[in-house]
Amino acid sequence: MSLPIAGSTWFDGRVPNPRSHRGPTFADLLKQRGDSHEASTSQTLPSIIRDRSWTDEDGTVWRMRGGDQPARKTVEHLLLDPEVRVLLIADLRPVDVALKDRAGLWAEVRQYYPEAKRREPGDHTDFAVAEFRDSQRRSLLVIERHC
Known part of the structure; x- marks a missing residue:
């Protein structure tokens, strides 16, 4: 049995989400701190x-x-x-x-x-x-x- 590759199908028909096991994004952390004025719409810092x-x-x-x-x-x-x-x-x-x-x-x-x-x-x-x-x-x- 081979391991699934990103974008391939799991044995039960689900497509794996490559972000499913990652922690919060930097924008998410900024939102939690209350610095979301630009982080929520952009990946660049002010x-x-x-x-x-x-x-x-x-x-x-x-x-x-x-x-x-x-x-x-x-x-x-x-x-x-x-x-x-x-x-x-x-x-x-x-x-x-x-x-x-x-x-x-x-x-x-x-x-x-x-x-x-x-x-x-x-x-x-x-x-x-x-x-x-x-x-x-x-x-x-x-x-x-x-x-």
């Missing part, structure tokens, strides 16, 4: 950088500047500026990064910046960085962590 604009909790609309990641010097300058809001998105929710925590964040992000592509085997971490501006020319630095 991304402020990919969307190129973001409206914050106060209704301020932020629009991305440029197309590529800013130069390292630009990022360092923005991180040091107390007038610049910095958002880290690591768990689907934007978190404001306090001025005192920015140096530590940059130490981690800098390792993955395009010019420094030295990774340990099995390290799939990546960061996307972008500068945004609002209508009053204030700056926002968005850092997205992808694993």
Whole structure:
């Protein structure tokens, strides 16, 4: 007797469902957590950088500047500026990064910046960085962590 192949018929006439023994999908897990606003209709995760604009909790609309990641010097300058809001998105929710925590964040992000592509085997971490501006020319630095 041979084992059934996906798409073949079982001995009782049922067609096997290849997903029947898998756990919940990532979208299902997001729904359980309450993060289903986009996960229920799409397999891609929300991304402020990919969307190129973001409206914050106060209704301020932020629009991305440029197309590529800013130069390292630009990022360092923005991180040091107390007038610049910095958002880290690591768990689907934007978190404001306090001025005192920015140096530590940059130490981690800098390792993955395009010019420094030295990774340990099995390290799939990546960061996307972008500068945004609002209508009053204030700056926002968005850092997205992808694993």
